[in-house]
Amino acid sequence: MGKALEISRLCVGYPRRQVIDDLSLPALACGTITAVVGPNAAGKTTLLRALAGLLPAGGEARYDGGNILKLKPAQRARLVTYMPQALPQGVALTVIEAVMTALRVSSAGRDASGRTIQACAGAVLDRLGIGHLEMSAIDELSGGQRQLVSLAQAIVRRPAILLLDEPTSALDPAHQIGVMAAVKDHVASDGAVAMVVLHDLNLALRWADTVVLLTEGGVRAVGRAEDALTSAVLSDAYGVVARVEQSSLGRPYVLFDRIVGP
Amino acid sequence: MMPAPETPPPWTHPMPLGAGPQTVRDQRMRPYLDMVRRRRFLVASMAGILVVSFLLDVVTGPVDMGFGQLIGALFGLEGVTPSETVILWSVRLPQALTAVLVGAALALAGAEMQTILDNPLASPFTLGVSAAGSFGAALAVILGAGLPGLPPIWLVPVNAFLFAFGSVLLLQALAARCGGGSDRLILFGIAMVFTFNALVALTQFVASESALQQFVFWTMGSISRTGWTEVAVLALAVAVAFPASFAVRWQLTALRFGEDRARSFGVPVARLRLVALLRVSLLAALAVAFVGTIGFVGLVAPHIARLLVGEDHRFFLPASVLTGAAVLSLASLASKLLVTGVLLPIGIVTSLVGIPVFFALIVGRRSG
Numbered sequence: 001m002g003k004a005l006e007i008s009r010l011c012v013g014y015p016r017r018q019v020i021d022d023l024s025l026p027a028l029a030c031g032t033i034t035a036v037v038g039p040n041a042a043g044k045t046t047l048l049r050a051l052a053g054l055l056p057a058g059g060e061a062r063y064d065g066g067n068i069l070k071l072k073p074a075q076r077a078r079l080v081t082y083m084p085q086a087l088p089q090g091v092a093l094t095v096i097e098a099v100m101t102a103l104r105v106s107s108a109g110r111d112a113s114g115r116t117i118q119a120c121a122g123a124v125l126d127r128l129g130i131g132h133l134e135m136s137a138i139d140e141l142s143g144g145q146r147q148l149v150s151l152a153q154a155i156v157r158r159p160a161i162l163l164l165d166e167p168t169s170a171l172d173p174a175h176q177i178g179v180m181a182a183v184k185d186h187v188a189s190d191g192a193v194a195m196v197v198l199h200d201l202n203l204a205l206r207w208a209d210t211v212v213l214l215t216e217g218g219v220r221a222v223g224r225a226e227d228a229l230t231s232a233v234l235s236d237a238y239g240v241v242a243r244v245e246q247s248s249l250g251r252p253y254v255l256f257d258r259i260v261g262p
Numbered sequence: 263m264m265p266a267p268e269t270p271p272p273w274t275h276p277m278p279l280g281a282g283p284q285t286v287r288d289q290r291m292r293p294y295l296d297m298v299r300r301r302r303f304l305v306a307s308m309a310g311i312l313v314v315s316f317l318l319d320v321v322t323g324p325v326d327m328g329f330g331q332l333i334g335a336l337f338g339l340e341g342v343t344p345s346e347t348v349i350l351w352s353v354r355l356p357q358a359l360t361a362v363l364v365g366a367a368l369a370l371a372g373a374e375m376q377t378i379l380d381n382p383l384a385s386p387f388t389l390g391v392s393a394a395g396s397f398g399a400a401l402a403v404i405l406g407a408g409l410p411g412l413p414p415i416w417l418v419p420v421n422a423f424l425f426a427f428g429s430v431l432l433l434q435a436l437a438a439r440c441g442g443g444s445d446r447l448i449l450f451g452i453a454m455v456f457t458f459n460a461l462v463a464l465t466q467f468v469a470s471e472s473a474l475q476q477f478v479f480w481t482m483g484s485i486s487r488t489g490w491t492e493v494a495v496l497a498l499a500v501a502v503a504f505p506a507s508f509a510v511r512w513q514l515t516a517l518r519f520g521e522d523r524a525r526s527f528g529v530p531v532a533r534l535r536l537v538a539l540l541r542v543s544l545l546a547a548l549a550v551a552f553v554g555t556i557g558f559v560g561l562v563a564p565h566i567a568r569l570l571v572g573e574d575h576r577f578f579l580p581a582s583v584l585t586g587a588a589v590l591s592l593a594s595l596a597s598k599l600l601v602t603g604v605l606l607p608i609g610i611v612t613s614l615v616g617i618p619v620f621f622a623l624i625v626g627r628r629s630g
């Protein structure tokens with residue numbers, strides 16, 4: 001422990017468009033979950049893809065004494081796993097094959113026996129509540145089930161830095177909680193850093209240790225969820241009149257009322 | 263559904279299911295192991311079909327031969343006429359082997375193309391690689407144009423290879439520009455088919471009568487002109503390419519989950535693509551150079567393999583290769599049997615059989 005992911009002066013863009021300009025965040029401690037929230041097109045996916053080395057980026061993302069932006073792809077893959085927003089269509093593989101492939105393809109999985117790999121994959125599927133689907137074809141799953149398979153592929157690799165792009169967007173309430181609990185377990189047991197893009201602010205309030213509110217102008221707010229997500233900040237960032245209230249359990253809840261009028 | 267939060271997450275243990283009793287563990291693992299066994303069996307069955315069709319292909323022809331003569335001629339036993347021995351060694355065996363090797367080469371090329379270009383319609387034939395190779399061959403056969411300093415016998419294959427490889431590089435550049443599973447790629451491939459066909463027609467227009475005849479025969483896709491040199495070169499190409507692609511089977515499987523995910527898993531996608539395309543163009547170009555245009559094997563064989571064993575490339579690659587080899591071997595057999603006394607060019611047979619299969623696949627894809 002004591003390790004952290006420190007992002008400073010990060011700049012990311014596409015050929016004709018700078019999306020993230022000089023973004024710095026406080027250190028994200030190991031064993032914690034950071035929720036990345038913000039309106040559509042704010043740059044959340046762009047941020048995660050840059051950290052995963054999928055987009056060229058300037059600046060620094062220091063972890064364990066090194067800059068992960070400067071690592072060779074093979075070294076970075078050992079440390080970082082990125083889960084994209086969607087699993088592609090038309091893949092003729094079963095669920096267990098999908099998860100085993102995620103492990104097999106890495107250097108760690110190459111030496112392990114087939115049985116060990118299979119056991120690890122099965123265990124992660126059980127943990128996410130989709131163990132019974134392991135022999136199903138991916139193409140025949142529901143949207144939410146596919147999202148869980150996609151998450152299983154990421155978690156089974158046990159990355160030190162786990163980057164999840166909207167892992168709960170297609171899930172029912174039980175699976176949303178299940179996914180966040182699984183991520184929490186993973187970061188707690190492995191001392192990993194998780195950055196999770198969420199659109200459900202209440203999920204962020206409930207599960208995240210740190211919240212980053214990203215808007216097109218940059219980081220709008222960052223900190224403990226209760227501190228960062230105030231009604232004034234939310235109304236401003238989303239353009240929707242927002243209230244933060246206490247639930248009967250004493251937890252803060254965000255409620256959106258209406259679009260901010262002219 | 264979810265275990266209580268206080269149970270330790272399973273992936274903190276190196277062998278999570280190892281903790282339970284042996285029988286429970288075996289129960290849990292059985293379905294997957296059964297599936298693996300089933301797939302091995304399917305791949306082995308494909309190999310069996312290939313062996314049978316190869317043997318039938320060898321003994322079938324204008325001169326009737328039984329398996330007795332085959333074995334006799336192979337091992338120089340008594341009771342086989344010298345002419346039978348000659349027919350077997352210099353006609354039947356090289357031709358039957360060419361069919362097997364060309365089928366394997368085209369199917370492997372198609373399977374790899376479909377994976378790395380993330381498009382189920384990719385194949386050397388549909389994306390114009392064969393057409394480009396034909397144009398290279400046309401330049402050599404008709405105009406005698408080619409790399410200087412080459413022995414004339416190598417002019418056609420080297421030209422075909424260079425053009426096929428160039429066309430694959432063009433595809434690669436386009437795929438990189440407009441993203442993997444793009445329909446534009448297929449349109450571009452079709453455009454390439456038409457372009458190279460037009461160029462071939464142009465060279466044919468200026469060709470002399472004898473060169474034209476030679477070239478037309480070449481384009482029809484025939485294995486009747488191949489000998490042991492071609493067999494050896496094809497065998498070498500397949501023997502180099504297949505292990506190389508099998509070695510990256512996990513990376514290819516991972517690529518099926520999209521480029522971002524594969525890269526995040528540590529797959530060097532750009533290098534994987536480039537090296538795979540090198541293999542594809544080598545295989546496709548050699549096949550085109552030696553036997554002319556043979557359509558649909560490269561497209562259909564991977565689809566059949568995918569239906570049989572899925573896309574775990576451990577099984578998908580060998581199944582594709584064996585299916586392609588068996589299909590072309592059966593086509594070679596059919597080309598001798600369809601019209602008695604006439605040996606049809608094998609390219610015509612595969613296209614005639616391939617088109618209905620292709621339609622069936624498209625219709626199946628729509629409804630399924």
Ligand SMILES: Nc1ncnc2c1ncn2[C@@H]1O[C@H](COP(=O)(O)OP(=O)(O)OP(=O)(O)O)[C@@H](O)[C@H]1O
Nearest residue numbers: 014015017019038039040041042043044045046047
């Ligand atoms: N490949 C690309 N080329 C050019 N611009 C892009 C590309 N991908 C995204 N962008 C732009 O970058 C900006 C940020 O996009 P990004 O996908 O990071 O948003 P996001 O916060 O993930 O949004 P969402 O909540 O909708 O997923 C957008 O304005 C988008 O138009």
Ligand SMILES: [Mg+2]
Nearest residue numbers: 044045085165
């Ligand atoms: Mg996004």
